[in-house]
Amino acid sequence: MLGKIALIVNENRALSTYPSVVNCMVLFLKNGYEVDLIVPKDMNIDCDTKNVTVIKYNYKGIFPVKIINGLIGIIHQLLSEKYNLILPYHAYGLIATGVACRIRKTPYGYFCLEIKCFDQIRNIKDKVMKSLEIHFNKKADFTIVQDNSRKELIKKTHGLQDGSIFCIPNSYLGPFNECSDYLRDKFEIPRNKTIALYSGALESWAIDENLILSVDGWDENYVLVLHGYCRGDYLEKVMKPLVEKINSKRKKIYLSLNLVDETEYMRLISSADIGLAWYRKDLPENVSTIGLSSGKMNAYLRCGIPIIVPTYLEDLRKFAEEYRIGVAVDSEYEIKNGILEIVNAHNYYKSNTINYYKENLDFEKKFYETFSSDFIP
Template sequence: MTEKRIGIFVNYGWLSISPSLVSTIRLLTEDGYFIDVVYLYDEQFGLFEPESDRVNAVAIRNFKNKYLRKCFSLLQLLVSAFRIAGWQKYRFFVGVDQGGVITAGILSKVKKTPYIYYSLEMLTRESIDKTKTAKRLFLRCKKFLETYFSRRADRIIIQDKYRAGFLTEDNMLDKKKILIVPNSFYFLAKDNIDYGISYLQIPLDKKIVICTGTVSPITQIDEIVKSINLWHSDAVFLIHTSYITIYLDEIRQYIEQNKLEHKIFISTKRLNFGEVSSLIRKADIGIALYKSVDMNRHLCPSGKVSFYLAMGIPIIVNDIPILRDFVDEYKCGMYVKTPKEIGEAIRIILNDYSSFCVNASRCYNQELNFPKHFKKVTEYIRGFSQICE
C-alpha cells in the first residue's frame, strides 16, 4: 500500500502568503496526508513555516540576478523535486502554476504517479504576444509545456468559473477535469486572535477603509490616495503591507507633501494570517482595486477580498466579472470603475452598514468558504487512491 504522501511543487517564493496554498496544505494534513512541498525561496516573502510535523517544506535558494532567476528557476525546481521525491512513493503530485505542473508532469512520467494542476496565475497566449522577442520565445516554450502537461493532468483546480472558461479554451482542456476552488483561506481557531493597532494612532471615531497586501502600481494605491479628499469626512485609509518598495516610498512622500497624515495610515509590520485577519476586523470597509493589465488582473478576485468578506466587512472592488457577481447577488459592497468613485461608494455603504456586513458574511459562507469547496478535491484524491489500492 502506498503511503499517504503528496508532493507539491511551487515555482515561486510567495508560498507563505498564498491563502489558497496554505489552506490546501492545512486540509490535506488534516485528512491524514504527509506533504513534501518544494518551492523557490524569496527573501521578500520569507520562509514557509509548516504548522504540522506532517509537512516537509524544502526551500530552494534562488538566484539574486533576475535574468538568471527567470532562466533557471524551473530547472532548479525540477532538480530539487527529483532529489526530494526520487525515493518516496506518492499518492499524488500537485503542480502549482506553469513551473509546478511541468515539474509534476515530468515526475509523473518517471514515477507513474497521477498529478493535479493547481492554477492560480494564468500565462495566456495573448499576454505572451505582447512581450519582447527574447522573452516571448522563452514564454512560448513555457506555455507549450504548460499546455502539454495541463492536458494530461488528472484534475485541474482553478479559482472561479471565468478563469476556468478562459484556461479551458487557451489550453484546450477537458471541462470535466475542472474543479473550482476559490482563492480563499481556511481559518482555524488559532487564527482568531486580537492584534492591537494602537501604534497606528487612528482616532477611535473614524471609519477605517483598509487595503492589505502588495502595494504596487497594479493595485492603484496612488490613485486611491489621490481620491481621498472625495471621501466621507469620517473615513480614513489604512494601507497594510509587509513589503517596502520604491512605490510605497513615493506614496509616503505624497502623503507628507499634501499633509494627509491624518487621513492615511500605513502599517508595514510582517503579520501572519491570524494577525492580518484581526487587523481587518478592526476596519469597516475593505478595498481591492487592480489595473486590468492582463487576464489575471481582469478576472481577479484577489485573496484579500476573501479575507474582508470572511471578517464580515463590506468590499469596494473593480467592476470585473466575478466580483461584480458577488456584489450584485449578495449586496456585500460596491464596485467602481475608477478610484474617484470610492468616496460615493463609502457613503452608500455607511448609510446601510449593518445590512452590508450581514451580506458580506453570507457571501463568504456561500462562495468563498475554502473547506466547503476544497472537499471535492480531497474526495477525488481519496476515491482515486481507493481504486489504486
C-alpha cells in the first residue's frame, strides 16, 4: 500500500447520496491507498465498503455535548493512526482535522460540499463554527469545490488564495448507458406518458408547494415522479396532502420514497424522459450558486436525461442554454412548456446531454487532474 487516507463525513444521509465521497473512496483504493471512512454512528452505509475501514463516532446528545463528543471522537481517531492525507467534507470534520493536524503534522485538504455563507449565520454557535471553519480552511493544503462559481464564492467567503482551490463536480464515475423501464414497471405508467422526474430532497428548503400545484395544469400525457427523502415532517404534512388533491382528478404524481443503491438509482433515473433540476426561489447564497454541486442535475446528465431548470438560478440556466442540454423556465407553472419543448426535440437534447457529461462531468477525469502523482506524500 502507498499509504493511508482518511475521509470524514459529518451528515447522516445514506452514504450513496454523497457521490463525491464514494468516488474518492473507490479511486484512492484503486490507486493503492488504504482508506479509513469516518462517519456518524447512525449513518446508513449502503455502498460496497468491503475494502474500506469504516469508523463510526458518536454524534448524539444536546448542544454543546453533541458537538464536543463528536469532535473528541474524530480527533482521537485521527491521532491514533498515521495518515498520509486527511480529507473532510463538512465544516465539522474540517475543524476536528485542523485541531488534530496541529498536534500531529499531517497534510489535509477540504472537499467542501456546502459553503455556508454569512446569510445563514443566525446565532453564536453558527458564528463560532464559521470562524473555526474559515481558520482551518486557510491552514489546509488545498480546497476542492465543484465549479468556478463556487470557487469564487469560497474564495470570497473564506479569504482563500486562488491557486489553492480546485474544482471537481459532484458527479459520478463515467456515464450510465443502460436503458431502463424502472419507473414504468414500478408504477405501471403507460408508454405514451412522458415522465418528468424530480429527485432529491423533498424538504421545505429545496422545493415548495408550487411544484406540486403546477402539475394540475399539465397535459394529460405528462406525469411527475417525486423520488427522494425527507428528514422532517414536511413531506407528510405539506407535500402528500397536495399530491392527493392533484391525483383526486387524475393520477399525475407518483411518490417514490424507497432508498436505493447507486446502480438502482441510475436505473430509476434512466427510465425518466426529463429531469427537473429544480430548487425553490429565495435560497441562501450556498444554494443559489449550486451549479455543478447539484447532485440531481449531474445524475440526470450522467444518464443522458435532458433537464429543466429555473432561470433564477443563473449557473444552471447557463449550463442548460449554452450547452443545449435542457430548457430554463421562469417558474414551476412554465415547466409544462419546457416539457413540450424537450419532447419535440428529445433526441437532440439527449445527444447534447450525453456529450456534455463525457466532456465536462466525469468525476474520475477531474479527480486525476487534482490528485497528481506527487500530490499526496
